[in-house]
Amino acid sequence: MDFLADATAGEPEMIRTRRAIHQKPELSFHEVATSKLVADRLESLGIKVRRGVGGTGVVGVLKGAKKGRVVGLRADMDALPVEEESDVEFRSKVKGVMHACGHDGHVAMLLGAARILAEHRTELSGTVKFLFQPAEEHGGKGGALPMIEDGAMRDPKVDYVFGLHISDTYNSGEVAVRPGALMAAPDSFKIKILGKGGHGAYPHLTVDPIYIAAQIVIALQGVSGRMMDPVQPFVVSVCSVHSGTKDNIIPDDAALEGTIRTLDKGMRKRAKAKVSEVAASVAKTFGGKAVVSFMEDAYPVTFNDPRATGKAAEVLKKIPGLKVRTADQVMGGEDFSRFLEKAPGTFYFLGTRNEAKGCVHSAHSSKFKMDEDVLKLGAASLALLAAEFAKPKGP
Numbered sequence: 001m002d003f004l005a006d007a008t009a010g011e012p013e014m015i016r017t018r019r020a021i022h023q024k025p026e027l028s029f030h031e032v033a034t035s036k037l038v039a040d041r042l043e044s045l046g047i048k049v050r051r052g053v054g055g056t057g058v059v060g061v062l063k064g065a066k067k068g069r070v071v072g073l074r075a076d077m078d079a080l081p082v083e084e085e086s087d088v089e090f091r092s093k094v095k096g097v098m099h100a101c102g103h104d105g106h107v108a109m110l111l112g113a114a115r116i117l118a119e120h121r122t123e124l125s126g127t128v129k130f131l132f133q134p135a136e137e138h139g140g141k142g143g144a145l146p147m148i149e150d151g152a153m154r155d156p157k158v159d160y161v162f163g164l165h166i167s168d169t170y171n172s173g174e175v176a177v178r179p180g181a182l183m184a185a186p187d188s189f190k191i192k193i194l195g196k197g198g199h200g201a202y203p204h205l206t207v208d209p210i211y212i213a214a215q216i217v218i219a220l221q222g223v224s225g226r227m228m229d230p231v232q233p234f235v236v237s238v239c240s241v242h243s244g245t246k247d248n249i250i251p252d253d254a255a256l257e258g259t260i261r262t263l264d265k266g267m268r269k270r271a272k273a274k275v276s277e278v279a280a281s282v283a284k285t286f287g288g289k290a291v292v293s294f295m296e297d298a299y300p301v302t303f304n305d306p307r308a309t310g311k312a313a314e315v316l317k318k319i320p321g322l323k324v325r326t327a328d329q330v331m332g333g334e335d336f337s338r339f340l341e342k343a344p345g346t347f348y349f350l351g352t353r354n355e356a357k358g359c360v361h362s363a364h365s366s367k368f369k370m371d372e373d374v375l376k377l378g379a380a381s382l383a384l385l386a387a388e389f390a391k392p393k394g395p
């Protein structure tokens with residue numbers, strides 16, 4: 001089976017699909033047209049389809065002719081609230097909405113992989129499950145968990161799961177793989193600072209929440225610099241500050257919002273505890289009170305099973321012309337982490353950086369542009385991982 005040749009044959013269809021989705025981007029949990037396109041296409045390939053899984057999710061099940069394992073392949077489908085400024089002729093037709101994270105390409109590649117695998121079903125072992133998920137861009141409340149709760153990883157139970165994300169860090173023609181922690185647990189927090197308002201001319205009669213907020217913003221960097229293991233990646237950023245109405249009124253309260261990023265369970269626990277402690281004690285020092293809350297159900301660390309990932313890297317090396325690199329850890333979060341909690345597998349990056357074509361802008365940028373030449377590589381990689389890991393004894 002030469003999956004790269006098959007993917008190259010399917011390239012025009014993948015480009016058409018990707019551009020069609022690109023022009024009609026849909027925001028998280030509103031992927032109605034996209035999921036219909038996906039489900040219809042899978043059905044046309046003779047793949048059994050379940051629609052409306054965990055919202056707008058779609059699950060396709062393809063049974064090979066021979067016995068084997070169950071491999072899940074995932075693509076995310078949602079777009080972002082960004083006004084497109086890229087120079088492509090198939091720009092978004094929806095004002096203020098853009099596929100700026102490449103999920104249009106992810107969908108096209110997974111559909112491309114589905115075609116390849118469906119056409120080889122007589123030679124295929126095991127079962128491949130196609131997991132098209134809504135709302136990856138929905139913070140901790142993304143579409144993976146509702147899909148899992150709706151049975152996406154059961155009946156048949158998924159033994160291995162794989163997913164990819166296009167990346168402007170790596171060049172076209174490269175994939176980047178990493179065993180262990182790849183992406184961070186993104187824990188967002190809110191700090192409500194309660195003071196006592198009054199006149200700006202008489203601060204001694206007030207408890208100034210803005211002053212306390214400023215002290216907390218500074219002190220939190222001390223958590224990073226003085227309280228966490230310096231050889232472990234850690235970020236704390238305060239990204240929103242709100243308080244006050246007028247130049248001479250000290251308000252009653254202030255609100256901070258931010259995010260902490262960790263790549264390790266122990267670090268995560270400690271970081272949350274330290275952020276809470278420091279905020280509370282700084283507020284207390286200046287006579288106020290800080291109420292710290294973390295968003296529940298934030299994404300976990302995206303943790304690639306080391307054994308499966310080592311094998312996946314070997315499998316990917318079989319694709320002619322594809323360079324397999326070691327991925328750097330990143331502090332972004334990924335909803336795919338939820339699937340990796342249910343089955344071992346790997347999330348990997350597919351390089352799409354191409355200076356000559358101007359594909360240099362980062363994901364989430366209004367100028368983001370994908371190198372479509374990599375669609376065939378992505379599709380071949382997914383199809384090959386599925387075919388190899390679905391074999392009774394694996395790759």
Ligand SMILES: [Zn+2]
Binds near residue numbers: 101363364
């Ligand atoms: Zn994104």
Ligand SMILES: [Zn+2]
Binds near residue numbers: 103136165
């Ligand atoms: Zn993304």
